[in-house]
Amino acid sequence: MTGFVDKPEPAQVPGLTHVHTGKVRDLYRNEDGDLVMVASDRVSAYDWVLPTEIPDKGRVLTQLSLWWFDQLADLVPNHVVSTELPPGAPAGWAGRTVVCRSLRMVPVECVARGYLTGSGLAEYEETRTVCGLALPEGLVDGSELPAPIFTPATKAEVGEHDENVSYEEVARRVGAETATALRQLTLAVYSRGRDIARERGIILADTKFEFGYGSTADGADGTAGDELLVLADEVLTPDSSRFWPADQWEPGRSQPSFDKQIVRDWLTSPAAGWDRHGEQPPPELPAEVVERTRARYVEAYELLTGTRWD
Template sequence: MSGFVVKPEPLQVPGLVHLHTGKVRELYQNEAGDLVMVASDRISAYDWVLPTEIPDKGKVLTQLSLWWFDQLRDLIPNHVLSTELPAGAPASWQGRTLVCKSLRMVPVECVARGYLTGSGLVEYNESRTVCGLALPEGLTDGAELPAPIFTPATKAAVGDHDENVSYEEVARQVGADVAAQLRQATLAVYNRARVIARDRGIILADTKFEFGLEGESLVLADEVLTPDSSRFWPADSWQPGRAQPSFDKQFVRDWLTSAESGWDRHGEQPPPALPQQIVDATRAKYVEAYERLTGASWS
């Protein structure tokens, strides 16, 4: 069992139709048919959306995505139409709302990996492959790969795991032409972003993208290159052979699996509320990632 500890009741706004509640975002449609994405401060871990929010998290995700879209606009178009609040929307939506194109979304999580960790490390330890791609012997947790690789996954419902799949399976599902476009775009965006991040003292270990189609053209959608969709590591403390410190919800995961939380992640009970010091430390990591990458002060 997993999902929301307490599923929120979406806000009703005149002129907007609520379409979906995700782990972090609420999705609406306006009268013109455009999508309105609102990033909440919710946080998830171990397939649960937790009962405690992280202040400003949704704003950080939104503003960092906008910054990255600007860095990438010469590589691939994105789905953002406007950052103006829809008429009648509450002031609390300011800074966390995007009005976006309505696209035909490709049902694939497009993951690029430049370093070995997470589910890729698990598969590598079993078979020396990641998503069926053979890798050399001798790699350890956090090791840099010989070259970045495209390791797609199927999108899962809230509370379920995304499932890694082979490139051939993606081609079977969406067609060879679209699969080739997805792989090319994913690796091009990752390669651009990893250089930008490294210049700012951050290793982009891996990241996932979502794409949609506008006619026959691929468009970058959803969030992009945030601490929720990427593994960012401080370059000055990178050391292969161990788990790396990261700019994400590491404090949350560590506390949930500690004796202090009293929670059994393999049991049926939902996770408890987070203590204030974990909330504060997690918020600080999200803000630090934003500031180090953009060079701008969050305040």
């Protein structure tokens, strides 16, 4: 297991208790019991959180998630309570902070795939299946699937890989009713996102979601409402999704993407002088790699939202 090259110290903010530092996000809890989620500019690759940050990355992820939550509001409730900065929070948290409902998280990465690539392609090449789902012969890297599929994974700790599992395994772990709801919501949200992205010249190849259970508003008599699944964390961002330019899509090869592939490519190039399978942490990223990566995140935001990044 690996992790951070240099793990940051959490900010000390009156009224907030630090809960967790993840690869990208820092979590705090406020005095009302809500979570305060702050998206940093950290970037991870090959099981390492790198020593170099990508400017504006956390703001892009946060603002794009908020935009998507609005597009999906009629399909599924989300965890957002407020985007106001907590009193005493650092000025640098502006635009990258969301106050969220505290949920009982379902320990499943809900992955939807509309195209074959990545770990799904690797499994398909061996067994002609993905997460136990049989697929047709003749598919290649980048092929569009006959229909989107739900291919869940177990959630991993920092430095560990998520593990693809079958739908039956999800049902065993969380119950048949929850598994059915997760599959239905995941495919519905993916389909909405795919259609919106396609209108903007972007292919949504695959994506992952996280859901948690939260109570509905209390009834008039003061009793608690029923629990329902709520969409949480980030949604349909370059960190959680594979976005491809539609005009460059060409099955049978690796597709250009709106994400940190530039970082991965440099780290595995001779210029980096780094062995991803060794024990040494990765080096600092060159300024040119940082700027190109930032530009890809910003481009994804602008194309999807139709809004100029400032």
